[in-house]
Amino acid sequence: MPQESLPLEPYQLDAHNQQGNASHRRRYEHLLQEIGEATAETIVEKLIDFQIAIPSWALGTGGTRFGRFPGGGEPRNLEEKISDVGLLHALNRSSGAISLHIPWDIPKDGKAIQQLAASFDLKFDAVNSNTFQNQTNQELSYKFGSLQHTDAAVRRQAIEHNLDVIRQGEALGSKSLTVWLSDGSCFPGQLSFRKAFERTLEGLREIYAALPSDWKLFVEYKAFEPNFYSTTVGDWGQSYLYASKLGPQAYTLVDLGHHLPNANIEQIVALLLMEGKLGGFHFNDSKYGDDDLTAGSIKPYQLFLIFNELVDGMDANGMNHASDLGWMIDASHNVKDPLEDLLQSVEAIKLAYAQALLVDRPALEAAREANDAAQAQELLQDVFRTDLRPLLAEARLRAGAALVPIALFREAKIRQKLIESRGLKAVATGL
Ligand code: LRH
Ligand code: MN
Numbered sequence: 001m002p003q004e005s006l007p008l009e010p011y012q013l014d015a016h017n018q019q020g021n022a023s024h025r026r027r028y029e030h031l032l033q034e035i036g037e038a039t040a041e042t043i044v045e046k047l048i049d050f051q052i053a054i055p056s057w058a059l060g061t062g063g064t065r066f067g068r069f070p071g072g073g074e075p076r077n078l079e080e081k082i083s084d085v086g087l088l089h090a091l092n093r094s095s096g097a098i099s100l101h102i103p104w105d106i107p108k109d110g111k112a113i114q115q116l117a118a119s120f121d122l123k124f125d126a127v128n129s130n131t132f133q134n135q136t137n138q139e140l141s142y143k144f145g146s147l148q149h150t151d152a153a154v155r156r157q158a159i160e161h162n163l164d165v166i167r168q169g170e171a172l173g174s175k176s177l178t179v180w181l182s183d184g185s186c187f188p189g190q191l192s193f194r195k196a197f198e199r200t201l202e203g204l205r206e207i208y209a210a211l212p213s214d215w216k217l218f219v220e221y222k223a224f225e226p227n228f229y230s231t232t233v234g235d236w237g238q239s240y241l242y243a244s245k246l247g248p249q250a251y252t253l254v255d256l257g258h259h260l261p262n263a264n265i266e267q268i269v270a271l272l273l274m275e276g277k278l279g280g281f282h283f284n285d286s287k288y289g290d291d292d293l294t295a296g297s298i299k300p301y302q303l304f305l306i307f308n309e310l311v312d313g314m315d316a317n318g319m320n321h322a323s324d325l326g327w328m329i330d331a332s333h334n335v336k337d338p339l340e341d342l343l344q345s346v347e348a349i350k351l352a353y354a355q356a357l358l359v360d361r362p363a364l365e366a367a368r369e370a371n372d373a374a375q376a377q378e379l380l381q382d383v384f385r386t387d388l389r390p391l392l393a394e395a396r397l398r399a400g401a402a403l404v405p406i407a408l409f410r411e412a413k414i415r416q417k418l419i420e421s422r423g424l425k426a427v428a429t430g431l
Pocket of ligand 2: 220282330
């Protein structure tokens with residue numbers, strides 16, 4: 001299948017930015033009065049470097065067990081998925097990496113896929129294994145788990161799959177493996193928690209031993225679903241226990257939707273960073289369970305508070321904001337256009353980061369040491385209520401992207417063009 005050209009012409013990007021430039025300059029100049037030129041410059045530079053990986057499994061319409069309502073023009077293969085991430089990156093110059101899920105998106109030809117991605121200025125972020133579904137030609141079932149399974153042959157099968165995923169990732173230049181295990185139990189008495197933990201650790205040890213020396217292993221935890229009584233990697237403490245027992249290349253991965261209601265995720269982030277065991281994120285938002293909604297769409301203040309702990313903790317550890325943690329989205333789009341949803345998630349994540357960079361940390365520390373809760377809140381909410389979107393727009397402009405990516409996506413009728421070239425019935429692999 002011939003390589004698709006991007007359904008976005010450079011002249012359309014230029015016209016969009018020219019048309020929006022005057023009001024952008026006005027808003028930007030106004031903000032400079034408020035926060036100062038030097039501070040603005042520092043934040044804009046950091047925003048340009050801050051890239052968020054796009055999940056290969058979230059470029060089509062998602063669904064639930066009750067239904068899925070594809071909107072048309074969805075990517076029909078990995079090449080078209082890479083092209084769609086290339087399009088997002090052309091619109092916001094902030095989506096410079098794609099995270100693959102194996103076997104949903106197995107590259108037939110690793111080199112060709114790497115070159116295609118490079119032609120869109122894309123890298124490959126973490127690769128994700130999948131031992132939560134049975135593949136058609138699979139010998140043994142994961143119905144009762146994978147690495148925790150009572151049958152050593154099933155555990156072996158799961159370990160071999162993860163070793164294969166590492167090999168796939170190496171061929172693409174990826175530097176990390178994310179392991180999310182749906183393993184657990186649905187009823188009291190069904191599972192030996194101790195044996196499940198020990199068997200899972202034994203399996204993870206073998207996967208860890210196969211990691212190239214410059215790779216990281218992300219252990220993703222989740223409170224419930226698809227198991228509804230226990231999950232064998234069920235919370236940050238359990239993930240931290242595995243990662244600590246495995247070794248220095250193992251870290252915890254925080255998916256924002258994987259917590260019990262009202263969990264204080266920003267505190268979890270602060271402590272994992274303090275321990276040097278925070279590996280990365282799956283950004284999304286939720287109101288009830290693992291809803292996989294647009295990042296910042298339900299709890300934008302929580303997203304800001306999480307980045308407030310991230311900037312504080314990363315600076316305390318002398319970490320590089322752009323490269324020392326895995327920044328990835330993990331969302332599912334049931335009612336929004338998948339590409340518009342991803343553009344909004346990237347925007348919300350970068351806005352929370354910009355706000356966290358603006359926090360007056362010495363003043364916040366002084367308020368805390370003085371037990372002045374009201375002043376601490378004033379310092380945080382003043383920043384949260386300051387509209388920093390002109391900084392994101394300025395960063396995009398300097399990086400050669402669109403002032404307002406979602407507006408240009410619509411102005412250029414990109415979804416219509418994708419439907420014309422791919423058809424209404426095209427459905428993407430993934431969630
Ligand atoms: C599990 C999860 C995990 C993935 C999957 C697509 O809920 O967050 O990260 O492998 O979604
Ligand atoms: Mn996830």
